[in-house]
Amino acid sequence: MNSYASEAPRPPLPPFSLETAMQKVRAAEDGWNTRDAQRVAMAYTADSRWRNRAEIFHGRAAIQAFLERKWAKELEYRLIKELWAVSGNRIAVRFAYEWRDDSGQWYRAYGNENWEFDAAGYMAVRHASINDLPIKPEERKFHWPQGRRPDDHPSLSELGL
Template sequence: MNARPPLPPFTEETATQKVRAAENAWNNQAPEAVSLAYTGDTQWRNRDVFVSGRAEVVRFLTQKWERELDYRLIKELWAFTDNRIAVRFVYECRNATGQWFRSHGNENWEFDDSGLMRVRRASINDQTIDESERLFRWPAPGPRPADHPGLTDLGL
């Protein structure tokens, strides 16, 4: 298995790098590529869905991005320890009928020694918004531009 730097134990700098790398990967919306950041036997809880292993990660993300259109995500480091990172995040997307949502969440991550995520637990709440209330407007899919404000700067 290839290492996925930055590796634990994390510092504030390397934990922040890990968070931004995850944000960029999810914003690219390529399920197979995203799955490579996780161990082969990764365990997830995403809302009320439980996912085990990379194949299920790919299936989950494929279905997610088929449903959540024009998806854009911002993650922010909340806390970290040696091999764990806590993240808060917000994403915006719309459904097939055109209703926009802003979803607020928290994730707890645990990594193996090679920097692959073995545990991901996500709690998420959805808020309906009007298209005019959107704050994330960079081209999608694709990473958030370096000069785009983060969650704290946006007051989220």
């Protein structure tokens, strides 16, 4: 049973089907594209364990602080996630996001995440491996206005990424 029974479930709930895993991935992408660290942190268990690049930390407060630092540095952030695999309460995704630093240098970050969810649909474990590639402004592929990626925008596979 979920140890955070007072919190409302976050559907879709595990075990995931291909369809519900795709819904969960899109919900995560949409959340991260808000760049609202407090809102995003609420998708994780109160004691969620994270490995993000070389950082390892636990809990919503640490997640929120991490995201605040991230989005203060990674300006004009736009993210696309794509389902890679699903089994039971685990989902693997690949992703790419584009951002620029305060000097105007653009980057495309490529990565993979492994997620594990509790019974109420909160992410309890997140492992992320990410690499940044400097790109020229004309090499950017993510041009939608800040916020949610439009439904008709190409996926990572459609973009050849």
